[in-house]
Amino acid sequence: MKIGILISGRGSNMTAIIEAVRDQRIPDAEVSVVISDKKNALGLEKASERGIETIVVARKNRTREEHDAEIVNELEKRGVELVCLAGYMRLLSKDFVRAFPEKIINIHPSLLPSFPGLDAQRQAIDYGVRISGCTVHFVDEHLDHGAIILQKSVEVTNEDTSATLSAKILEHEHTLYVEALRKIVGGKCQIIGRRVVFEN
Amino acid sequence: MKIGILISGRGSNMTAIIEAVRDQRIPDAEVSVVISDKKNALGLEKASERGIETIVVARKNRTREEHDAEIVNELEKRGVELVCLAGYMRLLSKDFVRAFPEKIINIHPSLLPSFPGLDAQRQAIDYGVRISGCTVHFVDEHLDHGAIILQKSVEVTNEDTSATLSAKILEHEHTLYVEALRKIVGGKCQIIGRRVVFEN
Numbered sequence: 001m002k003i004g005i006l007i008s009g010r011g012s013n014m015t016a017i018i019e020a021v022r023d024q025r026i027p028d029a030e031v032s033v034v035i036s037d038k039k040n041a042l043g044l045e046k047a048s049e050r051g052i053e054t055i056v057v058a059r060k061n062r063t064r065e066e067h068d069a070e071i072v073n074e075l076e077k078r079g080v081e082l083v084c085l086a087g088y089m090r091l092l093s094k095d096f097v098r099a100f101p102e103k104i105i106n107i108h109p110s111l112l113p114s115f116p117g118l119d120a121q122r123q124a125i126d127y128g129v130r131i132s133g134c135t136v137h138f139v140d141e142h143l144d145h146g147a148i149i150l151q152k153s154v155e156v157t158n159e160d161t162s163a164t165l166s167a168k169i170l171e172h173e174h175t176l177y178v179e180a181l182r183k184i185v186g187g188k189c190q191i192i193g194r195r196v197v198f199e200n
Numbered sequence: 201m202k203i204g205i206l207i208s209g210r211g212s213n214m215t216a217i218i219e220a221v222r223d224q225r226i227p228d229a230e231v232s233v234v235i236s237d238k239k240n241a242l243g244l245e246k247a248s249e250r251g252i253e254t255i256v257v258a259r260k261n262r263t264r265e266e267h268d269a270e271i272v273n274e275l276e277k278r279g280v281e282l283v284c285l286a287g288y289m290r291l292l293s294k295d296f297v298r299a300f301p302e303k304i305i306n307i308h309p310s311l312l313p314s315f316p317g318l319d320a321q322r323q324a325i326d327y328g329v330r331i332s333g334c335t336v337h338f339v340d341e342h343l344d345h346g347a348i349i350l351q352k353s354v355e356v357t358n359e360d361t362s363a364t365l366s367a368k369i370l371e372h373e374h375t376l377y378v379e380a381l382r383k384i385v386g387g388k389c390q391i392i393g394r395r396v397v398f399e400n
Contacts, residue, residue, distance in 0.1 A: 049322055071238070078264055093206065111311060111314065111329070112314075112329075113314050113315075113327060113329075113332055114311065114312075114313050114314045118222075126393070127313060127348075127394055128347055128348050128393065128394035128395040128396065129311070129312075129313075130335075130348055130350055130351040131311055131333065131351045131352075131353050133331065133353075137332075139230055146331055147328055148327075148328050150330055151329065151330035151331040153353040158395065158397055177348075192324065193328065194217050195326035195328040196328065197358055
């Protein structure tokens with residue numbers, strides 16, 4: 001299965017996915033391309049170093065629809081079948097979502113539906129939760145809203161700041177994202193209502 | 201510390217608290233009264249059987265404020281210092297909350313702020329989360345909103361229904377509520393922002 005990864009920043013989840021594919025922890029997969037909407041995203045160099053083609057598709061004051069159409073075109077040209085968002089900081093348009101039905105995945109650093117949107121770890125600290133975590137989910141056109149594939153909980157202590165909580169969650173993000181992709185690539189999955197069910 | 205418990209139904213968390221106080225798992229505490237807003241709440245008999253005074257304060261088409269004033273009066277007459285909601289199905293008025301500042305506690309069967317309100321377990325199943333749980337929190341005048349004392353996570357499987365998830369969470373509710381009360385009764389606690397911090 002050909003995977004395309006979208007980034008906007010350092011791409012730490014991108015790196016985790018590339019290395020898991022390389023090491024066959026996600027078998028029968030290949031990372032075909034990494035696309036960034038920011039030309040100076042730190043993840044671009046990390047992808048190149050690992051032998052992955054990289055493209056920058058800048059926003060250039062275009063509408064979301066125009067920008068997304070170019071990204072979809074680049075993905076389709078390369079036969080990408082599964083799109084992974086890894087710190088990609090733009091909401092996808094309906095047309096993008098419809099171009100890859102149930103084939104776009106994201107990870108978010110909270111236990112959704114708590115704390116969608118930016119700075120989820122800061123939101124969790126400010127709310128005073130004792131448990132937060134991360135969520136791998138399918139992407140729809142609403143923010144951090146699609147059907148949930150996997151979640152992992154993380155304890156929040158009184159000593160935690162937004163930074164320490166982010167670091168704790170990030171460790172789990174890498175393993176959770178890889179585990180979700182292994183399931184998605186390796187088996188058939190169905191979304192029943194909002195529930196993601198894997199067939200053996 | 202004198203505890204008053206408010207119920208509307210079977211009062212399973214009420215029973216857990218009464219027995220934990222009796223067995224000294226919550227030391228230096230006494231359950232002084234159980235108050236129900238429904239005359240046929242099953243918990244009333246369970247409280248009586250365990251030697252606790254019970255009162256019914258029915259709503260009788262009164263405003264929330266009038267109804268709450270009578271409950272507050274009954275609690276104050278008995279010198280209650282800590283109010284525990286245990287399946288009490290009515291939002292408290294501002295005046296009730298102000299009569300017991302930072303001394304009213306509730307348990308909710310979700311990881312707040314996800315799924316506040318009625319049927320939290322059904323909401324969790326319908327949303328398709330992989331992790332839910334329960335939350336012990338201070339009560340303010342907003343629904344399931346006050347500062348969080350403790351949370352416990354519970355895994356949701358594909359086989360879970362609202363009923364099985366409720367049963368799994370309920371087990372943890374009893375131990376979590378008792379643990380929270382032991383901390384509240386046994387030590388000084390401060391709410392800093394929304395964060396509940398216990399001094400040793």
